[in-house]
Amino acid sequence: MNKINWSVRFTLKNKAFMTRLALAIALPILTYFGLNFQDLTSWGAVFSLLGKFASNPYLIGLTIANVLNIVPDPTTAGFGDSKRALNYYEPHND
Numbered sequence: 001m002n003k004i005n006w007s008v009r010f011t012l013k014n015k016a017f018m019t020r021l022a023l024a025i026a027l028p029i030l031t032y033f034g035l036n037f038q039d040l041t042s043w044g045a046v047f048s049l050l051g052k053f054a055s056n057p058y059l060i061g062l063t064i065a066n067v068l069n070i071v072p073d074p075t076t077a078g079f080g081d082s083k084r085a086l087n088y089y090e091p092h093n094d
Helices: 015-032 043-054 057-068
Strands: none
Protein backbone atom coordinates (compact mmCIF):
# COMPACT_ATOMS: atom_id res chain seq x y z
CA MET A 1 0.00 0.00 0.00
CA ASN A 2 1.28 3.46 -0.87
CA LYS A 3 1.57 5.63 2.21
CA ILE A 4 1.66 9.42 2.28
CA ASN A 5 3.04 11.51 5.14
CA TRP A 6 -0.05 13.72 5.52
CA SER A 7 1.17 15.38 8.73
CA VAL A 8 4.13 16.90 6.90
CA ARG A 9 2.07 17.91 3.87
CA PHE A 10 -0.61 19.72 5.87
CA THR A 11 1.64 21.91 7.98
CA LEU A 12 2.14 25.64 7.64
CA LYS A 13 5.88 24.93 7.44
CA ASN A 14 5.25 23.27 4.08
CA LYS A 15 4.48 26.50 2.23
CA ALA A 16 5.00 24.97 -1.22
CA PHE A 17 2.35 22.27 -0.71
CA MET A 18 -0.11 24.63 0.99
CA THR A 19 0.25 27.19 -1.82
CA ARG A 20 -0.23 24.51 -4.48
CA LEU A 21 -3.27 23.19 -2.61
CA ALA A 22 -4.86 26.65 -2.37
CA LEU A 23 -4.25 27.27 -6.07
CA ALA A 24 -5.52 23.80 -7.01
CA ILE A 25 -8.80 24.69 -5.31
CA ALA A 26 -9.13 28.36 -6.29
CA LEU A 27 -7.99 28.42 -9.91
CA PRO A 28 -10.55 25.98 -11.40
CA ILE A 29 -13.35 27.87 -9.64
CA LEU A 30 -12.17 31.28 -10.79
CA THR A 31 -11.47 30.07 -14.32
CA TYR A 32 -14.85 28.35 -14.68
CA PHE A 33 -16.68 31.55 -13.75
CA GLY A 34 -14.30 33.80 -15.71
CA LEU A 35 -13.07 35.67 -12.64
CA ASN A 36 -9.74 36.89 -11.27
CA PHE A 37 -8.63 37.18 -7.66
CA GLN A 38 -9.17 40.94 -8.02
CA ASP A 39 -12.91 40.32 -8.57
CA LEU A 40 -13.28 39.06 -5.01
CA THR A 41 -13.38 42.45 -3.31
CA SER A 42 -16.01 41.69 -0.67
CA TRP A 43 -17.03 38.79 1.54
CA GLY A 44 -20.38 38.80 -0.25
CA ALA A 45 -18.63 38.11 -3.56
CA VAL A 46 -16.60 35.30 -1.98
CA PHE A 47 -19.64 33.63 -0.38
CA SER A 48 -21.66 34.02 -3.58
CA LEU A 49 -18.89 32.32 -5.53
CA LEU A 50 -18.68 29.51 -2.96
CA GLY A 51 -22.46 29.00 -3.24
CA LYS A 52 -22.22 28.73 -7.03
CA PHE A 53 -19.31 26.31 -6.65
CA ALA A 54 -21.18 24.11 -4.15
CA SER A 55 -24.17 23.81 -6.50
CA ASN A 56 -22.10 22.70 -9.50
CA PRO A 57 -21.21 18.98 -9.43
CA TYR A 58 -18.99 19.25 -12.52
CA LEU A 59 -16.89 21.96 -10.91
CA ILE A 60 -16.65 20.07 -7.62
CA GLY A 61 -15.40 16.98 -9.49
CA LEU A 62 -12.93 19.05 -11.49
CA THR A 63 -11.57 20.65 -8.33
CA ILE A 64 -11.24 17.29 -6.56
CA ALA A 65 -9.33 15.90 -9.56
CA ASN A 66 -7.08 18.96 -9.54
CA VAL A 67 -6.34 18.53 -5.82
CA LEU A 68 -5.62 14.81 -6.29
CA ASN A 69 -3.05 15.69 -8.95
CA ILE A 70 -0.83 17.47 -6.43
CA VAL A 71 -0.84 14.67 -3.84
CA PRO A 72 1.65 12.19 -5.38
CA ASP A 73 5.32 12.90 -4.78
CA PRO A 74 6.76 13.34 -8.28
CA THR A 75 10.18 12.17 -7.13
CA THR A 76 9.03 8.63 -6.29
CA ALA A 77 7.49 5.83 -8.32
CA GLY A 78 3.81 5.24 -7.66
CA PHE A 79 1.54 7.41 -5.57
CA GLY A 80 3.12 7.17 -2.12
CA ASP A 81 6.01 8.88 -0.42
CA SER A 82 9.48 7.37 -0.17
CA LYS A 83 10.48 5.50 2.99
CA ARG A 84 12.71 8.45 3.86
CA ALA A 85 9.86 10.96 3.46
CA LEU A 86 7.55 8.85 5.61
CA ASN A 87 9.93 9.41 8.54
CA TYR A 88 9.90 13.23 8.31
CA TYR A 89 8.25 15.28 11.04
CA GLU A 90 8.57 18.51 9.06
CA PRO A 91 9.51 19.33 5.46
CA HIS A 92 13.12 18.50 4.61
CA ASN A 93 15.28 21.49 3.64
CA ASP A 94 17.63 20.10 1.02
